[in-house]
Amino acid sequence: MSRILTIWLPRWPVQRRLVERPELRRVPVFVCRRERRGLMTVISWAWAEPPSDRGRDNRRPRIAPGMPLAEAMAVLAMTHGSRACHAAVVEHDDPAADRAALERLARWCRRFSPTVGLEQPSGDAAAECIQIDVTGTAGFFDGEWPLVRTAAWTLTARGLHARTAIADTPAASWAAAHYTDLVGARNAATEDRRSAWPRPRRQRFAVVPPGAQRLASGDEAVLAGLPAEALRLDAATLGLLREVGIDSIGGLLRLSAKSIATRFPPLVARRLAEFSGARAEPLAAPHGAELPQAAHAFDFPLAARDAIRPALDAVIERLVVACVVPLAARGDGVLALQVRLERTAGLLALAATPIVIDVGLFRASATVRHLVDLVRLRLDRVQISGEIAAVAVEVVAVGPVDCRQRSLFATERRDDGAAAVGGLLDRLAGRLGRAAVFEPRLVADAQPEHAWIATPPGSRPAVGSVAGGRERLPRDRVRREGAVASPQAAAGRRPIWMPPKPVPLEPLRAALVAVAPDGPPVRFRLGDDVHDVAQAHGPERIETAWWRGATVRRDYFIVETRSGARFWVFRRLRDGAWFLHGVFA
Amino acid sequence: MVTIGWEATGVLDGGQLAAREAVREVVASGFRSLDALLPAGGVRRGSLIEWLAGGAAGGMAGAGAMSLAGAVACRLARAGDEPGTIVVIDRTGWFHPPAVLPWLGCGAEAARLIVARPAHDDDEIWAIDQALRCAGVAAVLVWPRVAASPGGGLVAGRRCAAQSWTIAMRRWQLAARSSGAVGLFVRPATSQGEPSFAEARIAVTPSPGGTLLERRLRLTRVGGSWAGGPDADEPAVDVVLDMARGTAGAVRHRGAAGAFEQREAACRAS
Numbered sequence: 001m002s003r004i005l006t007i008w009l010p011r012w013p014v015q016r017r018l019v020e021r022p023e024l025r026r027v028p029v030f031v032c033r034r035e036r037r038g039l040m041t042v043i044s045w046a047w048a049e050p051p052s053d054r055g056r057d058n059r060r061p062r063i064a065p066g067m068p069l070a071e072a073m074a075v076l077a078m079t080h081g082s083r084a085c086h087a088a089v090v091e092h093d094d095p096a097a098d099r100a101a102l103e104r105l106a107r108w109c110r111r112f113s114p115t116v117g118l119e120q121p122s123g124d125a126a127a128e129c130i131q132i133d134v135t136g137t138a139g140f141f142d143g144e145w146p147l148v149r150t151a152a153w154t155l156t157a158r159g160l161h162a163r164t165a166i167a168d169t170p171a172a173s174w175a176a177a178h179y180t181d182l183v184g185a186r187n188a189a190t191e192d193r194r195s196a197w198p199r200p201r202r203q204r205f206a207v208v209p210p211g212a213q214r215l216a217s218g219d220e221a222v223l224a225g226l227p228a229e230a231l232r233l234d235a236a237t238l239g240l241l242r243e244v245g246i247d248s249i250g251g252l253l254r255l256s257a258k259s260i261a262t263r264f265p266p267l268v269a270r271r272l273a274e275f276s277g278a279r280a281e282p283l284a285a286p287h288g289a290e291l292p293q294a295a296h297a298f299d300f301p302l303a304a305r306d307a308i309r310p311a312l313d314a315v316i317e318r319l320v321v322a323c324v325v326p327l328a329a330r331g332d333g334v335l336a337l338q339v340r341l342e343r344t345a346g347l348l349a350l351a352a353t354p355i356v357i358d359v360g361l362f363r364a365s366a367t368v369r370h371l372v373d374l375v376r377l378r379l380d381r382v383q384i385s386g387e388i389a390a391v392a393v394e395v396v397a398v399g400p401v402d403c404r405q406r407s408l409f410a411t412e413r414r415d416d417g418a419a420a421v422g423g424l425l426d427r428l429a430g431r432l433g434r435a436a437v438f439e440p441r442l443v444a445d446a447q448p449e450h451a452w453i454a455t456p457p458g459s460r461p462a463v464g465s466v467a468g469g470r471e472r473l474p475r476d477r478v479r480r481e482g483a484v485a486s487p488q489a490a491a492g493r494r495p496i497w498m499p500p501k502p503v504p505l506e507p508l509r510a511a512l513v514a515v516a517p518d519g520p521p522v523r524f525r526l527g528d529d530v531h532d533v534a535q536a537h538g539p540e541r542i543e544t545a546w547w548r549g550a551t552v553r554r555d556y557f558i559v560e561t562r563s564g565a566r567f568w569v570f571r572r573l574r575d576g577a578w579f580l581h582g583v584f585a
Numbered sequence: 586m587v588t589i590g591w592e593a594t595g596v597l598d599g600g601q602l603a604a605r606e607a608v609r610e611v612v613a614s615g616f617r618s619l620d621a622l623l624p625a626g627g628v629r630r631g632s633l634i635e636w637l638a639g640g641a642a643g644g645m646a647g648a649g650a651m652s653l654a655g656a657v658a659c660r661l662a663r664a665g666d667e668p669g670t671i672v673v674i675d676r677t678g679w680f681h682p683p684a685v686l687p688w689l690g691c692g693a694e695a696a697r698l699i700v701a702r703p704a705h706d707d708d709e710i711w712a713i714d715q716a717l718r719c720a721g722v723a724a725v726l727v728w729p730r731v732a733a734s735p736g737g738g739l740v741a742g743r744r745c746a747a748q749s750w751t752i753a754m755r756r757w758q759l760a761a762r763s764s765g766a767v768g769l770f771v772r773p774a775t776s777q778g779e780p781s782f783a784e785a786r787i788a789v790t791p792s793p794g795g796t797l798l799e800r801r802l803r804l805t806r807v808g809g810s811w812a813g814g815p816d817a818d819e820p821a822v823d824v825v826l827d828m829a830r831g832t833a834g835a836v837r838h839r840g841a842a843g844a845f846e847q848r849e850a851a852c853r854a855s
Contacts, residue, residue, distance in 0.1 A: 564801070
């Protein structure tokens, strides 16, 4: 029988953000998905470090995934006061980034065993588990108990809260990892007593003895007491089970296979078979596990003080070729590449950390020259010190490249332009950063600051196939895109220059007041210049809905000064203060 | 005696250079009176054009030069057989795309707009060079750097040293020539004295009046390819910019035709 270690990272979307930005630990973080009509639904939330006197269980806000954000805020306000709501950070759901981060962690988990897989979530749930086949490798960690403990606490040292469990099947270890408290209480007696570790208040790890997942009763049946939710069933099936009085796995195990098959949906029998091991459940390897990599170790370390760049460049080029060739053979190209320069520990121990260069591309490329250029661009900006002992190149992500037939005569190709722009985007992103290169798109939003979003370039399928891209969108997205007509209707009334924050306009000896009660200003000062308004267009009233947080209520005017310059100013309706919000430059 | 011709040394004289320049395609800018102002009778692919915004120092804000440059860029991107790409190098982070996005067109004909936000001056120079060198790019828009002054106003921020800008500009000229991209540089009027490698330098000053969706701009040619100083005798024209579509707007005669309408009509007739 195999032994599977499951590492569960509860609330992974939030945990990932907390690791990336530790400053978020002090505030409540909500990860939300935007539904139709701008309604925000909480996917996951956490408050890693709540105020110490209030972190007790009885005061913990009960916020369930799927709750609207406004409701969750109200619950938070009831337990922690409205100040907590003001401090709360609302983040947009990003399943792709969550998955990518989990895959990175899964690759890191290869230290426990070479066979690593990701949980295959049912429905639209996000994966939160890493599953590792540790058959025969637990001995290297001095047994299974030290292994689960090591896994849980090493992840804690990396700032991640993890629960770990080992059982015979992936499903059983999944269940044990999600209910380590219950399993741990049952098998505390069988735990290795030599362990000098104090038992934590809440058990974070568990080991299920071999064969225990098949037992419905007895001392060894540590899993029989787990609730039926641990079988990964959907809510409707769980309701069905509850109706007939089955609320634990043990209750299901006592039934005969025949009665389960006739009474319940087929999913129950399948999950039970996976749980007991009657039906095999393969581990799904993280995407890109079979990606090529190449390394080169120098006979003598290269000292940075010598002119090593030509030698390094030559080695990197050779390694990139070695990585790209097998990919190109199956029609794939590189989407992300990692170059590691391993340094030897010299006199300074600090110098031993490797130099890691991550190169990301907007569209997959199998062109060695382009990839090497991107690496060089990054290498130019890295201070190399110490001695380089080895160079390793690893392909992190791949994507299909559109191959095309070469033409005999060098003629102008229509898609040469698009390919050249793709290369330009990679170079710009390589030097300026991926966030600094984007393609703006209009979205339907009343508030001018949020009327456009920066999307990564290349996310559009291709120029000209907009209709084809729309077919793939879910229905509500199409409706939202249809609503884009409203910013389109505002064409010509939006400034080309907008300061990041509205600039307050200073009152000029009370001359800034409008003549009409709700009219445009007649004169305002901007820096050292005093502008007399010759004509004004407006007002265009913009108000945002209450469920979006701080309400925005403004009257916008396009004002033209006597010299012909045009500005976009607004009056905040709350207190009548004037702001400059754009320049028709 | 051996004589070495200019061809042998790889240096072209003025006539040859002009002949080679003339081969490249000239695209109408979409504004007839602006075309009349440009030396080639339109925007020549692979050239640089400078727009000097505003008349007096500090008065560049709100002058309309950027809108006009954006409109010309959209026109250039849509003029070819297939839609091109516009790259905006936005050093300030103030560019507000909804002003330009409706001008790109829609469907298969839509041009593509890409914004890059460099954080340093040398990154900006490098990014402009890379964008101008790229074959699929129709136009590169460069905005001047502005900063909110302590008083709350907008002033033209300090550009990197004028000399490095001039040297870089020569590089950009060669880069643009190699790819056919057009560089559109909006600069404050105070930089008029600096040398330039642009094919045309056009000062843009706003004219008062105009409707909500139409802006009136007065364009003055203030220098050619290699010249730097202002020239009082250079011609000036008026254009009307349709803010909703990014094209030339029609002049509406409301009542008696003012000086602006007369000048504009004269330009159209010529």
